[in-house]
Amino acid sequence: MPNSLLLLQTNNHIAKITLNRPGDQNLVNLQMAQEMDEICRQLNQDNDVYVVILTGAGEAFCVGNEIEKSFHSGKKQLRSEVEIAKKYNVAASIAGIEKPVIAAVNGDALGQGLELALACDIRIAVQQAHFGFPEVAQGLIPSDGGTQRLPRIIGRGKALEFILTAEIIGAAEALETGLVTKVVPAESLAAEVETLVKAVAGKAPISLRYIKEAINKGLDLTMEQGLRLEADLYFLLHTTGDRTEGIKAFQQKRPPEFKGQ
Numbered sequence: 001m002p003n004s005l006l007l008l009q010t011n012n013h014i015a016k017i018t019l020n021r022p023g024d025q026n027l028v029n030l031q032m033a034q035e036m037d038e039i040c041r042q043l044n045q046d047n048d049v050y051v052v053i054l055t056g057a058g059e060a061f062c063v064g065n066e067i068e069k070s071f072h073s074g075k076k077q078l079r080s081e082v083e084i085a086k087k088y089n090v091a092a093s094i095a096g097i098e099k100p101v102i103a104a105v106n107g108d109a110l111g112q113g114l115e116l117a118l119a120c121d122i123r124i125a126v127q128q129a130h131f132g133f134p135e136v137a138q139g140l141i142p143s144d145g146g147t148q149r150l151p152r153i154i155g156r157g158k159a160l161e162f163i164l165t166a167e168i169i170g171a172a173e174a175l176e177t178g179l180v181t182k183v184v185p186a187e188s189l190a191a192e193v194e195t196l197v198k199a200v201a202g203k204a205p206i207s208l209r210y211i212k213e214a215i216n217k218g219l220d221l222t223m224e225q226g227l228r229l230e231a232d233l234y235f236l237l238h239t240t241g242d243r244t245e246g247i248k249a250f251q252q253k254r255p256p257e258f259k260g261q
Contacts, residue, residue: 004020010048014198017039022060025107053193054101054120061105090116091116095145099208103116111132114133116144118153122196123179125182125184130168132169154177
């Protein structure tokens with residue numbers, strides 16, 4: 001795609017999306033949001049992709065979006081941009097990916113950038129990364145899922161404190177609160193993420209999707225409903241070729257060759 005603001009690479013069942021506006025700290029604009037929606041739809045239809053990585057080019061992951069900049073500058077196209085933005089929320093696109101998504105947070109994740117990271121399933125960050133929602137200090141609130149996903153990850157009280165104060169925290173505190181699962185030196189990020197995604201991509205892809213579905217949907221269900229969902233997905237897996245291959249591989253003491261069937 002010419003002049004694309006996103007880079008998409010696929011190899012060995014792994015897809016990597018890179019936010020590609022390093023000169024602007026990967027700020028989200030309308031073109032990027034539209035491209036993200038298209039790419040995420042494409043990945044859901046690609047049965048050869050088992051796991052997805054999301055990262056940023058340059059030294060920042062993503063520090064927000066240009067729509068809020070337009071708001072503060074009073075541009076005439078503000079209203080149309082805001083209306084279009086509601087239709088192309090980048091975090092919603094990422095959250096809609098059915099495969100596991102790993103955020104390789106290579107630098108600051110602020111505002112909508114943090115919402116992008118929260119929409120991923122696992123977050124690994126570099127030591128110098130910072131996290132925060134500055135919107136309340138500007139008379140706004142997070143608008144791409146931040147008020148909903150953050151409390152589900154770090155708890156209601158901590159999420160309220162974090163958003164209400166517009167506090168910017170470092171990677172160490174993000175790890176302590178559970179916002180990220182691991183913090184590594186910048187030079188180690190690629191290797192850490194590669195190790196994780198290879199471990200995930202080596203598993204049965206249908207099982208991976210069902211695990212993500214069971215956990216994410218189960219959070220919004222009662223325990224009884226969640227257990228029923230888990231049981232239904234478990235029994236569905238018994239009808240797959242990957243389940244048969246897993247049994248054969250175990251009996252023959254060899255690595256399984258899953259095909260997502």
